[in-house]
Amino acid sequence: MPMIQPVRGTRDFYPEDMAFRQWLNNQIREASTQFGYQEFDGPFLERLELYAAKSGDELVKEQSYVFPDRSGSMIALRPELTPSLARMVAQRGKGLTLPLRWWSFGPFWRYERKQKGRSREFFQWNIDLIGVDTPEADAELVAVAATLFRNVGLTADMIRIKVNNRRLAEKQLQKIGIQGELLPTTFRLIDRQDRMTPDAWKSYALESGLKEEQFTGLMKMLKDLDAWKTSPEMLQYFKAAEALGADEYLDYDPTIIRGLDYYTGTVYEARDVKGNHRSILGGGRYDDLVSVVGGNPIPGTGFAMGDVVFGLVLDENGIKPDLRVSPTDILITTFEEGGESSSIQISTELRDAGYRVEWYPEPVRLQRQFKYADRNEIPLVIIIGPDEIESDKVSLKDMVSGEQVSFDRSDLLTRIRNRLVG
Template identity: 45%
Template sequence: MSDKSLSQPIRGARDFYPEDLAVRNWLFDKWRDVAKSFGYEEIDGPVLESFDLFAAKSGDELVNQQMYMLEDKDGRKLGVRPELTPTYSRMVAKRQNELIYPLRWTMFGNTWRYEKPQTGRSRDFWQWELNLVGGEESTADAEVLVIAAKAMEAIGLTPEDVVFRINDRRFMQESLTEIGISGLLYDQTTKLIDRREKISQDEFNSGLQNISLTNDQIGQLNSFLQASDLEKSPKLKELFLLLDRYGILPYCRFDPLIIRGITYYTGTVFECFDKNQGLRSVFGGGRFDDLVKTFGGGKIPAVGFAAGDVVIIELLRRLDKLPKLTPLPTRVLATVFSPDLFSDSLSLSLSLRSQGIPTELYPELSAKLDKQLKYASRKGIPYVAILGPEEVEKKLVTIKNMQTGEQKQTTMEGLKALIEN
């Protein structure tokens, strides 16, 4: 007796049927083209890494609550990667002295997090990671933000759809230190700031009181978080001037509420938000100057971002900006008129493929032509090639246009032109 549950993926995982994979491939091809236009090379790494690689800097929630963990047969503790940045940084550290800087690498990979599956979020998701390692700080920060903007443009998302909210952790630390918030108190305060938009003002103030901030400190902090003045941060001011010169300022705004919960960020941080559905984060990134050093390399500046496929595709679908894609590559079905003429149909299919025309050869030798035509119609194959005794004798091929129903006879030499027109 069969168990129907075995035909289902595990909770939070996804099957990619041809129509689903066509969307993901379209998205990643667009992003690959953007990355290549800026000179980025593509890399890849293992899905399984040492648990310690992620425990070093990925943050308590990500490592201890969301990461899939296992032990191999030798008792080594491993983690299924919940993000790509640690793997990326480890690979830089491994060959740090051999690489040429500034280093422009990008990668695409499957990642897993044990989260509650919901709209725009899955336990199994694919990420695009892009980082610039080395180089001047503000210009490097600007470059990755420009690439992020161009990636949004490439898939039809405009400043009317998304916004990049940008901050700087050093600016935050300096500003909070001025009002007496430092050390452990700073860490506790920034965790609350990171949650600010998910809780009420009263809950936020109560949380600050619980970590022993005075009423005066709470008032000064709230005033700072409502400000939008860049004058006190020369680095942010310089960055926004560069973003203006690049022509992407409409995508960008300063926001002191952006902290990024992952602990390895050291400077500029940013998140892309959906402007039309509340405060939903689409992707994010920032500067991580110490991460390569954590994995055995030297200190080297780095900045980048990672974007996932689930929320982006859901956003495009909701905005009706997903293209109508045809996953089927087949242009021609070479029919088999009879077993005696199979070799002729086989030769035709080989000839068409050698000319760059994706061609299927019907696999049954004795199937009626009507059955083969119905197959082509159901699959949406645009052309059917028929080789009967008359065609073979005259060295012709009958081509049927499945959309119009029109049939034409042509020579082997004229076949490609007829199909492509």
């Protein structure tokens, strides 16, 4: 029988992969909770309409896994979390004590062509601050991200967070006569600049309805790295970021505008400095999302970070953690067959004392058993063979130092507790 293919775009998590996923989850939990954020999660399945309400065109029509359930309702595997969050907030309505600081780490699905940094099934960290519309709130989110980066060893010369503000951009565009219907078009245009050649981009701009002088104005605007100084909101934002210790990662970048329609203020994304990867995280302020799903308007700000690019960037910078896969503290060697062997008895005794213990499940050559302990980086090995049983002793080997001692079996727990032999 031929091997059945895994579903395209999914990943198998072997123990070593699972160790990384769990490590990432822990790092995310650590950074989030340091700022008082509470963990939550939405369902993995949602009604399709929830996404149709906002995320709009591409994400819903082209990239969602959609299927009818047995009652005929159209169901989607969640492609993002923000609409669920908005729904959950709207549902509880006034019962919630604002502001809300919520975070989540879980799986998402997008039906797209697999490529570097992108898979169809991926994990994402979402974190949001809801109920406040101050620049300080936006700055806090970036500070949480910066905390994670620092904790895992990603320094400011490895990655940058590029920030802009849509209200500022709107104001600037207004000055060159771009407003109304031309505004979203121009945002999309800005978003695509780095993916097109200058010539192609220019003709795309003119086709989109920009006049020649507006195009020139736009070019000038995208090169003005001081424009943020004209925005009180951004001045306040950068000041807060500095107080929060996050400014070392931050750059103002007028070309950052972001594709999603619901952003209203601050927008940002983190990229690796070398530019070898897609964005590590992206987010911003959305001030009327909750009302879209039927609640009272509540402002919010937050971002999402995918696990795939994050892992690639850690790897490239040589700071991906070397994680131990086996949880075992102590391996008990086995010499004899039979259910009542001393090996099993000792393993139970040590487990009752709170240690993580495994016994070698068959009496193979000792060499194999030690090799097994070595490969799994098990720090301690107990040898209990005919010699030990006859003299009522136990031998203990420290796999790191290589030292081995023999002592009375009755001393076992004390000797283990003291760990280092001698």
